[in-house]
Amino acid sequence: MFSLLRRSVAQQVPQGAPFRAVLDDTLLRRSGNKIPGVAWRRDPLGPRFQTNFVRAQRFLQLSAALPADNGTHRMVPIAFLHAPTPPKPQKPSPEKQAQYRADAREARISVLAAQQISQLRADLDQDEGGKARPLIVAFDGGYTNSTVLKNLPDNTICIGRIRQDAALYFKPDPAVMKPRGRRLRYGKAAPTPEQIRVDDDTYAWESIPLVHNGISHQLRYKRVTDLLWRTTGTLQMLQLIVIAPLGYRLRKGSRRLYRQPAFLICTDAALPPEQIIQSYFQRWDIEVNFRDEKTLLGVGQAQVRNESSVEAAPAFAVASYGMLLVASQRAFGTTREALLPPPKWAANHQSSRISTQQMIQQLRADVWGRGLGISNFSGFASTTPPDSKPEKCFFPLASAVCYANS
16 A cells, blocks of 8 residues: 555656655554553653653654645655564573564664665665656654664665754865875864854855745755765765754744754755755654644554554554545645535635645545435535525515414
8 A cells, every 4th residue: 555655656756856755753652551562652742851751652654745736745654664662571581681682773763764765765666767766865863873874775865954063074185194004084073063053254144935834934054065974974975954043923023033943964965955955844744644643543543452453553544544645636736626615614714735634524525425326415515605684574574473373
């Protein structure tokens, strides 16, 4: 099912354009003590000043960018992998303890992420015309490490978030390299990303227009190319993108507040900064996928306890959700003319794309209409506004009342 979704998304991408994907993990809360894969996990919704723990399953999701007619994108899940950790043995022998440590190293989320990226690259190479298509994967700072970045397949570009105090280096200067002895691999230490952000004399700000969720922003950024990082090694030349904090107001006329700056690295030193910023901003849509999957579709709420069922049931629901997104894009695009009219109590605000709730309502209307033998179920709904005043009564009201009582 996920391979069908991947090929459907690739068909919508223009020929030769990169295949964009995002990567992240999520938790499905489960309270059973005997459900396979359930363990204590750090609660991502807990406050910053207190680390809370919940019992949950961990899943790794890959979502691909499905282009729309108005230039926007919608993320469609193309992989949903169960990522449990091995249970710690009680009073183990030295052999079992060594085996547990080996299994724990292989079950790390970074190792699974690197495997999923390599698998996606291999699947794209097998598709028609996919071998020449570059793969761009964006993820958060949890995956910007040596496990992922040092195991990238060919024709794959990664964009990730980096710490503000990361130790970066310039390329080694050939003039200072010794003719004999150990070859110099790293040059002088480069400024940290935070130092580059505050140094306006050496590194000047550039600006580009960015449209995100139908809202246009004037984004400021700084770009530094040909950098090295010990985490990725000497074989990958990186470029750093520093995004200035975006200003906002809680209400009209209030004090201007600022969000946190973002520091991005890209494994392709020649990729235009507009594509890097756009690819990373698309990463947020995977959080929308998680919200829809948990709140609207009830992923993880199936009462199953078998080892294969706890993996297959959530994956089947997520694959069905992806098919709903692709089918809605093919049927309607970004227009709402063929959709059911909204109820009278709904707000008149029109978003830049069709919501998942509207897709589910349209699917119910189509299925129920087919079951009732109605070709056009939406014909029951009338889009004409009702009369503001009732019709005038042309007969005596007293006679009408007496006639009704008789």
